[in-house]
Amino acid sequence: MRLTRRAALSAAAATLAVPTILPRNAIAQQRPSELRLGISTFLSGPSSVFGVPGRNAADLLIEQLNASGGIGGVPIRSVVIDEAPGVDFLLGECRRLAQNEGVDVMLASISSGSCLAVAPLAEQLRLPTILWDCGTQRIFEENSFRYAVRTQANAVPEIVAPLLYLLRARPEFSTLAVVNQDYAWGRDSWAIWKGAMDAIKPGVRVVAELFPRFGATDFSTEITRLQALRPDVIFSTSWGGELDTFIRQAAERRLFERSTFVLPLAESSLERVGKTLPPGVIVGARGDHWFLHPTARDTELLKNFTEAYRRRFNLYPIYPTFHMAQALYGLKAGYEKAIAANGGRWPSREQLMDTMRGLEFRHLTGTMKIRDDGQGLEPMLVGVTRHVDSYPFPVLDQMILYPPELVMNPTGTKGVEWVRLLTPAAVRRAPAPIAWRA
């Protein structure tokens, strides 16, 4: 075949045009000059109490990762977007990041509603997405996603573990009241708790189901009602400013003296409410993390992170910071494993996501595994508050690390149905508590 001048020019033009025409992922095997990371989190509104610590953790860890060579030798550049304006806005922003900003990986989001919408979009865009903080168990139960994984547990173990702890610590209780925020998380977490409680300890009388408005600033009426009802146990999955307010108002009115409180998200409020929160309250941490984690507190990794975070932000890290760390450590481990499996070449998006499933990686407080359906598995830390001299806020005592096989429903089952099959044996199978040490 003769090579004409016209054919040669056409071939040269086509060669030059290919990189601009083809989507970025089609040439992803070439090592990029930077890894562009989109992060969606709450930067405004009440949920920014979690969103900003998450963003702060990302800033700090990305700096540290870049200082040590980035991921696979590629530096990370993050683009942070606010998910507060709502799902439609978030989806538009994700599209913009993927199509205009050339983002390689997305870390989304805090709101469960956001994650339920972003995961299908990730499939459309073929955009690797790590769900870094949202809790709804429905995402991987109701759908199968190739381009989305979650580097944390979900609502099922986050609620079942504190229930098992309560049943071990105070098995004789017979009445209970719930005070949850009136939105999806408040309702869903109550459904999980109620289903599991009825299965393990049938006959507990629920004396009040109170769902104050999301964003409520006053719980006086609810507290008066609870004082009159005198339930043995008060359960609340509230968080942020609302949980702080509920704790303060309950303490001022001595409600803690009358009932045992179970607060699965209160780890994130300990520093703020200080010793207003009395000893003896059952507290969860939404996973296997706390800056004084019973088995990891002396590791250099956790100590260095806590010190660096505290030095920079003048606060102790709370669970969203650990969730962000898990996402970034998971992403790094996933890329490194995929690069190794790819003979040292940069992996395609599909190779990365295939590697993420089944991945085991170390993070600040332990080891996490991502299941084949994309769901992360981690132990659940639950403890009881105790006042000590060394901290101006309560610490956790008698901590139990509930293994995922005890509190997480297996692949292919639905969490709200699985909890109804729990038996009292689950309470007895828990590991031994670990006492606080100074």
Next chain:
Amino acid sequence: MTLLLLLAILDGLAYAALVFMVAVGLTLVFGVLRVLNIAHGSFFAIGAYVAATLGTAAAATAAAPALALPVLLLAAVLVGGALGPVVEKLLLSRIYVKDHVLQLLVTFALFMVLEDVQKLIWGVQPIFQDAAVKALGPVEVGDIVYTRYQLFLLPGVAAVTLIGLMWFLRRTLTGRVIVAVTHDREAATAMGIDAQRVYLLTFTFGTMLAALGGALASPTTSLVPGIGVNMIVLSFAVVATAGLGQIEGAALTALLIGLGRSVAVYFAPEFEVVIPYIIMVVVLLVRPYGIFGSPELRRV
């Protein structure tokens, strides 16, 4: 049952007092200036943040318990005195003659700006300062523990504000001048009244009332981004139900909403969230101008 009703009334009174303190400023400003001020929610929030900041500073002094309550009033005066005149002179005075939609947009824009200012100054972490509640201590009704702050101080301040405002508007020269401008600005101006000054005074006072509402709320709640939004929505419901510009109506509506909400928590918790709006819809269906409103000109 009787005890439960008594408890519900006590809770409802405290809540109504807080709602009234914010709504009364909003209705006063609308009654006189005819501007529906969405930034009123921001003045509430800033009042709360300033009160918490002053409270924290006071808590570090030797006279902490004695200062716990005065700093709440000081916060309201500072916020009202600093923000009220500036906003009125630089912003509102330019849009009095403009369409109501534009006025809403301008005050909404101000609201958004002030929301970001709050985040810049105080951050996004919840802030709590309850020295005032602790200074007054708890009190028992039967075997139910209340705080004196909630049971006595909040309703007391609201009652004093209502009575004082009514006395001021009806018995003092300045109050009567405000009422005159409200009735007919042109006629009042023709008789030598400086309407601009009345607007400035009223808006500053309305801002102070919003800030006082925030300051009074601050010892009982965590201050987080967005608290102004929640309060302004509820205040609009109160003002619309009462009749725009109706101070006594705002008091009665706040009482209805407070009692309705607490009775709902006791007997039908599912309705707690919607009670204020059910009351508003029912009232507006029967009386489209609100409980105390009328198509006539009198608005204060």
